[in-house]
Structures are given as C-alpha cells and as structure tokens.
Amino acid sequence: MGFFSVKELASVFKKPCSALHNSYKYIQLENGLRTLLISDPKCNATAAAVCVGSGSYCDPDELPGLAHFCEHMLFMGTDEFPNPNDFWTKLTSMGGSTNAYTMGDYTCVYFETSMADTLVGEEFGLNYLMRNFSSFFKKPLFLEKYLAMEINNVDDEHQGNVINNEKILYHGLRLLSSKGHPFHRFGTGNKSTLSSKYTREAMMKYFDDNFVSENMVLVLKGSQSLNQLQKLVLTTFVDIPTSQDLSSKTSASKRRNKIRSMGSKRSSITTTPSLDVTSKVFPSDATGKLLYIKSETSSQVRLFLPIHDFENSFYESVWCSLLGDESLGSLCHYLKTTKKCISSLYVHTQRLSQGNKILVMDFDILKCFSLNFIIQAIWSFVDQVLDLDLAHLNNVLNEYSRVFKYQAYFSTSELSVMDEAANYASCLMEGRIQDMEYLVTGDSFLFECDAIDFAKKTREIFNVSNLNAIVLAEGNNWDRPLPSNFTKDPYYRFDYAITDLNYSSSVKSIPQFFVPTQNTFIALAQNELDNQMKRSKHTSPYLSEADSATPRLIDFSTYHEIWHSESSSFDAVTSFQICFSSIPSTTLNSVAIEILADCIGDTLKPLFYQAELALFSWGIFANLVTTPSLSFEIRGPIAGFTYFLKRFVVTVKNLISSFSLDYKEFVAKKSHLRTSYNDLQIGDANTKVVAASVMILEQGIAGIEERLEAVEFLETSDLVCLCHSILRDHKHTDILVTGGDHDFAIKVCKTINALTFHEKIYLEKHPFTFASSVLLRRGRNYDLVIENSNSKDPNDIAYYYIQLCSRRGNESIIAHFLAYQMNQFVRYQLRTRRQVGYLILSGIRINKSTIGLYLLINSSSYDYASILSEIENVLFEWEMEVLTMTDDQFAEAVESFLKSRGQQDIDSVPSNISAATKPTKQSDNYSAKQLHSINFDSIVTKNYDFGSCVNGAFTVANTFEYGLADIIKFFRERVSIKSTQRATLSILVSSKRGKTKKDFDAKKEMLASLLDNHDYQLTSLQLQCLLHESNNDASAVIQKLKSLGYRISTKQTPKLFKVLLVLKSLKGSSSKESVRCQKFCIANYGSDYRTNLRALPHLTVSDVDEIHAEASFISQSGHMSQLQEIYDNENEQENENENDCDLNFLL
DSSP states (O other): OOGGGSEEEEOOOOOOGGGTTOEEEEEEOTTSOEEEEEEOTTOSSEEEEEEESOOGGGOOTTSTTHHHHHHHHTTSOBSSSOOTTHHHHHHHHTTOEEEEEEOSSOEEEEEEESOTTOEETTEEHHHHHHHHHHHTTTOBOOOHHHHHHHHHHHHHHHHHHHTOHHHHHHHHHHHHSOTTSGGGSOOSOOHHHHOOTTHHHHHHHHHHHHOOGGGEEEEEEESSOHHHHHHHHHHHTTTOOOHHHHHSHHHHHHHHTTTSOTTOOOOOOOOSOSSOTTSOSSOGGGOSEEEEEEOSSOOEEEEEEEEESOOOHHHHHHHHHHHHOOSTTSHHHIIIIISOOEEEEEEEEEEEETTEEEEEEEEEEOTTOOHHHHHHHHHHHHHHHHTSOHHHHHHHHHHHHHHHHHHHHHOOOOOOHHHHHHHHHHHHHHTOOSSGGGTTTOSTTOOOSOHHHHHHHHHHHTOGGGOEEEEEEOGGGOSSOOOSOOEEOTTTOOEEEEEEOOOOOOSOOOOOOOOOOOOTTOOOOHHHHHHHHHHTTSOOOOOOOOOOSSOEEEEEETTEEEEEEOBOOSEEEEEEEEEESSSOOOHHHHHHHHHHHHHHHHHHHHHTHHHHHTTOEEEEEESSSSSSEEEEEEEEESTTHHHHHHHHHHHHHHHHHTOOOOHHHHHHHHHHHHHHHHHHHHSOHHHHHHHHHHHHHBTTOOOHHHHHHHHHHOOHHHHHHHHHHHHHSOEEEEEEEESBOHHHHHHHHHHHHHHHOTTOOOSSOOOOOOOOBEEOOTTEEEEEEEEOOOTTOOOEEEEEEEEEEESSSTTHHHHHHHHHHHHHHHHHIIIIISOOOSEEEEEEEEOSSEEEEEEEEEESSSOHHHHHHHHHHHHHHHHHHHHTOOHHHHHHHHHHHHHTTTOOOTTSOOSBTTTTOOOSEEOTTOOOOHHHHHHHHHHHTTOOOTTSOBTTBOSSOOOOOOOHHHHHHHHHHHTOTTOSSOEEEEEEEEOHHHHHHHHHHHHHHHHHHHHHHTTOOOOHHHHHHHHHHTTTOHHHHHHHHHHTTOOOOOOOOHHHHHHHHHHHHHHHOOOHHHHHHHHHHHHHHOGGGGSOOOSSOEEEESSHHHHHTTOEEOOOTTHHHHHHHHHHHHHHHHHHHHHHHHHHHHO
8 A cells, every 4th residue: 555545635734833833644445444643742651542332231141341352352362462561561661651441442552652662672662663563453362361461450450449439420321321322331350251262253243343453543643754753553453454344254363363262162142232331321211310320439420311312512502601600790600618518519511421421510419419300400590591682692602612623723732642643443333423624623612603503402401301310428427218128239349229209399499690701811803713724724833942841040038039931822821829937846737738728719710710711720729848837820822921920929818818617617627627637537548648658758747547636626716826827927929830931930929929929028047847757667567557547548548658769869870760660560461460450550759858659559359468478479580681681781771771761650649649640629620730730749848850851751961871780789789679778658558348248249249140040049148148157158058058958050161260370370470581680690699699588578567657756857958058059050151152142142
C-alpha cells in the first residue's frame, strides 16, 4: 500500500487557541481503518490509541467479562512478539506509559512515549513500539498459562471496584435497566465468571469476529509532521485484516494457525450480542423505580432520566449548566445553603450505548434530605425556565451559546498526550460529532436559535414518570421507610431492593430561582468569538516559546519572595502563601485555619460561580507545607486575569476583616471537619496509608486523634482572634506568577499586596519557622500495621518506603535514576511474574527535605506479610541485576534515563505529596497546573530545586556525573536488603475482615453451584448456617451433606491442577541468568548473597511517636543566603545577555 492510497476524510478543523499551531488529518486506510493524525510541534511525547467497536455487550451469556479479559490479554504476547513483557519493558525504558479500558460497545487501548528516537536494536524505538502495539490487533496468542495468570488481575481489579462508590452506582444502573438490553449484564468479570474450559476458545472467537480494521479507529499524535505520522501508520497498521479477509475459512485459519489447539472440543459459546443493543436501556417499564443500596459509609443519591435516539450536545450542556449552577439564588445554592439538605450536586450526561444516554444528577445528601422535595424543586425550576417568555428564553440560550463558545476556544487541556488520543478515538468510535469541523473544539455551542424546539425537547426529557433514583445510604440517613425485600448482589455483594419511586408533589412553596442572562467576566461578543473560530481553521506557524521551567526571582527579603515564570500561554496562574510570625504552630490554630478556609470558600463559590464559566478557577489551602499558613491559587485567561484577581483578593480581605459565624453554623462546621477526619480514618485504605506516611515522614503534622481533640476545644472567639492576627501580624509571603511578561507579574503582585501587605517595610526582625522532614533512624525497618474496618474490602495493602538522601543534595539525581530503573524491573516482577496484585505502583517519593523510593501494592490474594516478603525478594533480584550490570549496560541505562526526563508516570501516586495536595476549598473547575505546583512547592519548602522533578521525573538535568561504582555503593548502602545502614518504613493494612467475608461468600457460592449441578437446592441462609457450623470449611460441609444422603461429586478438574502448576512454575522458576548473577554477586560481594534473607529484622511499631522518638529533623535554615546567590546569578546572567545584544547590534 502506497502513501497516496489513503482516502482523506477531513483536514479542516476549528481549533482552540492553545492548539492553533496543530495540524490535523482524518484519513481512511485501504483496509478501512479510520485514522486521525495530529501533529503538535510543542508536544513532548508521541501517543497512539486504538478503539475497537466491540466491548462487553458481545460477552457470551456464559462468560460475563470476556471482552474485558481479552483487553488484558492483548498485552500478554502476540505471534510477532511472543514475550508478554516485551511491550511493557521497552515502553517503560523509553519513559512511556500505557492503559486500556472496556466499555459496552467498544474497547480502547493506548500508550505514549517521550523517547521516540531511542534505538531498539537497529530500529527507532517508536517504530518498534508501533509494530509491537499494532500486533495486538492482528495475532495475539492468548496462551493458556498467561490466561491463568491474568485472570487474577481481572479479579483483583473487580475487588477494587466493589468498594468504589462510583462503580457501585454504575452497577446500580445495570440493576434498574431493561433485562432485554446487554447493558443489564455484569461486564467486568471475575474468577467465578471467567473460569471456564471454554474461555480461551471463546476469546479467540470474540477476537476474530470483532477485531477487524473497519471496526477500529486509530489516533496518532506527536511532534512529527503529518506526513511522517502517516508513513508510520502505513508501515504498522496497514496489514490489520478486514472482515472480508477473514470471511473465508482459509484466511481465518491462517490467522489462527499458530495458536489454536488441534483437535480441541468445540463449544457452542457465541460472541455476538444475544440481546438487542439498539433497544432502549430504560424503556417505560424500567422507569419510575427506586433502587436502595445499603451502605455503612456513604450518603449519596443519583437521579437520572433516559435520553434515547437524540443527539444535541448544546441542549445537554444547557440542561447540565442550568441545574448545576451554584450562583447566588440558584437552585443548587438554595438546596445547599437555605434548605441544607445536600452538600453537593453534580449534573452530567452519560452514554450507555449507541442511541442511549442518561441525564444524571448526583447528590451528596445531608440528614434533612427529602427525595420528594428535591424532585419537586428540580421540576419547579424546569417549569420556571420554560415559562419564560420566548424572547427571554432565547436570550438565555444565546448567552449559553456565547459562554460555551468562549470555553471551547480558550480552554486548555490538562490531559496527558495518550489520554487525549484515547478521547479522540472514543469520540470517533461513538460518532459524537456530526460535522468533523468541530471534532477538536466540540459542538456544544451550536445553537440554531430555536427556543421553541428547546422547550419542547426539555419537556419531553424531563417527564417525571421517566425518572429513576438510586439511593446509597444507611437506613437512618434516609427519609423513607426501608424496603423489606432485600437481595444480595452476586457480583458487588451489597444488599439492595427495588421499589416504585412513588413521587408525589408536596404543597411546599418553591422560590423563583436565578437564571443567568449575561456573564460579566466574558468581554467578547458572539461575533468576535465567531471570527476567532473562523480564523482558527488555519494552522499558525509554530515559534519556539520562551517558556522556562525555572522561575526568576524578582524580589526578596525576610518577609517576602516574588518569583515569575514567563510563558506565552493564553492563561496565567498565581499562587501565594502567607505565613505568620506570632501565631503559634499548634494543632488548635491548624484546625482553626482549616475552618476559616472552609468558611471563606463557602462564601466565594456562589459569588464567583459565573467566573468559573469564564474559565477562572481558585483554590484555598490551609496549612500547605507550613503550619500555620494560608495559601491561594488563582488561574484563568490572561485577558481579564487582573480584573478577576482584584475582585477575588478584595473579597477575601473583606471576609477576613469582617469575619463572623453564628453558633449554629460554627457547630455545623466543626461537625463537618470531624466527619472529614473520621472519613480519613475509616475511608479509602490507599488514602489512609499515604496520609499516614505524611504524618511519619514530615515534621509538625498532627495525628487524627489530636486534631479531633482540638476540634472539641475550638471556640468562635478563636476564629475571630485568628482573623485579627492574619491581617495585623508580621507575615512572610511567597508569590509565584506563571504566565505573561515581567510587567504582568508586577501588576499581579501589587494586586495581591492588598491582602498580604508584602510591600510593607518592617523595621524590626521577626523569625519565621519553616517545617522540614523527618530523617528516619538508619538501620531500622519500621512496620506500622493498620486494621481495615471495611468488611467489603478484601485488599491488604503495603506501602514500602526506602529513605535515600536529602532533597537538596547532589545525590538526588541518583534517587531519580534508581526510581526509573525500579519502575522497569520491580513492577513487572510483582504484577506479571509473581501475580502479587493488580494495583502495583512505584516511584520516587519527594518530601519537604528528603527523597526516597516507594512501592504501593494492593492484593486480595496475599496478606500484608506475604506482600512484604515478595517485595523484599524482588528487591534482592533487582540488586543482583544492578551489581552485575556492565559499563555498556550502565551507559545505555543512563542515556535512557536522561532522555526520559520530564515524562510523568501516569499510573503513579503523586511523587511530591505537598505539591499534589488538593485545596481545602476550591472552585468546581479547579485543576492544578503541574509544573507551577512543583515550582511553588520548591519555593515554600525553601529547596529552590526548580525543574528537578515533575511527578518523579527530572526535567533539567542533561548530564549524569556518577559512575557505575557510585551507583552500586549507593544501592548497597541505602537500598539493599543486605544493608545494615538503610532505613525503611512499611505501612501495612490488614483487611482480615474483608478477606474472611470474601472467602466465606466464595465458598457459599461454590457450594450452591455444586448443589445446583446435582439438582439440589438450599437457601442462602441454609448454606450460611452450614458454613458457620463447620468453621467456614467447605469440605466439612460437603462431607456432612454426603452423610445426609446428598449424592454430590467433588472431583477436581485436570484444568485446575494445570493452572496451579503453571502459576507455581512461573513464580518459582529460577532462570540460568539469575543463577549466573547470584554466583557473580557471591564471588564479588560475599556469601551474604547465597540467600535472599535481609540483614536487619523488621521492627513493628504501634504509633508515629515511636518512630519520631528515634528520628532526627532536618533544619531548613540558610535559605536567605541561597536566595541572595540566586538573585546575584540571575542579574549577572541578565547583564551578560544585554552585553551580547549590544555587541550584536554594533556588529
């Protein structure tokens, strides 16, 4: 196939201002594969995404989850690249990431890499990855031994979903949906649903039936030209077979001749949808229902309305915006602040299948929530909108069109390159955009000025008889009698009941609500925006921008630091922190500042909600890095930035100066804070371990019990005194402005001065203390065990931290190098080879003053002690790899590491916890700008290590001055399990209750299946009693049933023994290479390497104080001299640049 054999489908696109330099081309290859090419000269990575038009709706009735399982198996070896680790190993060595997901009617697989020019053998790395990636969609092997392994990861993924409220609510949609639509079926899969002797055969058939070129969409984005991208596609994806190629027996057989077992028994399993995917997911007999799900930890309600065979993104956006508006006088503001029955409302549309969407209203409910009243308020508001006279309604809709158009043109994306590619692929597969000209901007702003049609369609959709509700709550948090007919869901193991909604309107009066008519934060008129959009179809020439990762120090003193990063971006962001000299660093003051930030944020949200629509966002941080402190972040388009900033700063100052809080509201705030602390103790276990690690590794972080005690002692007078001190105390202010030029930065700082008074001159000196990190005692392996009280969560967790070095020291680059190497070796060993768990994350951990390595592992199969043992076994194997590395291998590893700088790890926990901290209160559209947050963290922690690490990746270093001997010495002293000098911290979560319950439910299900196969029936309660009487011993139950005359057989199938042998051999196998490495280590480093036993025992501690009693604390003094040095160097560099300019002018 030649370069000119492709068919061009579209090449002219309207673009947002941030993508004016991008080029787009939508083509179709000769084999029917639709492909979108995106050339972005500013892009620092290349990404590819493939969407296949087939998903869980094609699952056989006998194998729920097959499509999702197939998605996992695509990565486990192909005919051309049989090694299942090959793609992942090469990708991670090139600083890349990958992901995939399966929906009802499509599957999306995608990856990105920042090192396209790295060689793999004699081939460019990107070409190699693209060949490997494309082979996923040609001839995957689906080998039996890897099926047996990967089914554990599918099951672990499902176990994580079981405790995820969003997944629970989504499963609730399935329970309410029509049984005649495949959406009703369970789609994730688990061990129970996928353990069939026909699984492999069904998977191969599913793949052959659906993975054909005309049923796929490919998106490729990179900095290369469109021609280069097109050539890359033609050399890698042109040979994906079409359905016509596979229609003959010869072609189909050829595709599978290497992987299909000879003489295997054929099953009758089909992989085409057995149900009508085009039918309504929620027909009339599946509406007007209420699903109640018992939950001990949540109080959520979801209302939703079906939308069938209707596509109008403008109407959908208007419905969501009207209902979700939080301005003063709006419906949402009324429910939150006047009625106090909800704490949040989120409105959105969700696609379920082709032709089926739902309009979703999600509420976090409070104790006085009334479902009938909420429904009445919503429908009263809809009536108010539709009762507007036609001219008024038309004005409202035109204003929304202007706002949506402004957002489409000026918004900037925070997505990774591969996530953006995946979004385009799914958009094209779903057919969301009718006119391809709007593929990039979206078409939600297109309004045909027909208010009558809008009103008609709104009344049709908002038919209250079509409303469904899902309640996820405890019985005592609910305003209706609990149902009596509860059923246990077999997949998510929750108790639920479905009843009629029975809505009846009450006689309560509903006020007139706010309807927006003009957004004063947007200055551009419709015609001006239209002209901008029209011009955006032309690609602007790209000029290398003068953006810098390193901020410039504008001014500093004991009381302030002002920094600026120039950028040619269309938006700007500023962060500033205020620290106080005379407000003591106590837990009481820390809690008081949290409540103050919460109060300020509650007032700001409705005041500046319209500014959110104009793309301005804000966040307030209580005690970020330093305690006590208040920090603010404001972001938005440069046009209008200072106008919004001035209004924001003046409002905050006025709120602090006139602060008052009535006692009832004060009690409510204390209760809310108490609840958030309790949620941290009993909530998500991964959040809990990360929070615990912060309390241990950072200085001055109060524990939950200490904070709860402070909440009890806090009085309103404490808050009033705090506000008085904030305005009048001697303050230290740190300011970072990213965006605009020098004059813009000065203007921003002068605006901020109205609140910070950083321009004030103090005659006397006042000390400021900046918190630092904890230095763990060397020669200690600390273990802190936490019990997980959630009986539905069977996952044990291990957070394993290895302390390495100071953040300021030169050795920090070694830490980043080792983290990069660990990602490539350790994660594969634990997840794929040893099958310890599905969620395995690793990387660099950046504290205020120290740096370390971390591993985070969730496992429903292993207990925490076994996870810990597996981690140290793999660390030992990794050490042998490091110790036997040759100089050439080391040089290649360093080159790969340096090329990967700046590439973020999509899957990792944030490396810098403080830089990734979410605001105490924020606008709904708040989104952190990663590099800005990292730089601000460098300022407030007084490290000034700008650009050295963005989510764990070095962005500045171009050289690596350490040799292999240095790395080995560093590794053996601080990482090796054989070291007597290293310091580690393991935070371990025991989910014994959840594991016991999961085991009990699995045995009960197995017994029920066994009895059913022999035509016996016992109730769930009877089986439960039998297991309890037999101490959860299924074999004892079977023997008892046999003694009672039940004729049941328990013969193990040969396949089960085969699977167990495969897993055992894969886990326990020792290759010739590992034996060679071990012999080398013994010969060169001593007999300690004969075994994988660690040198130091683990020390179990009961609380943080035991660790801190042995620890030391790093001093953060000396930053003033460092600032002076930075300032002098910058001035010297500026003078040199000016002299160079003068010389060039003379020449």
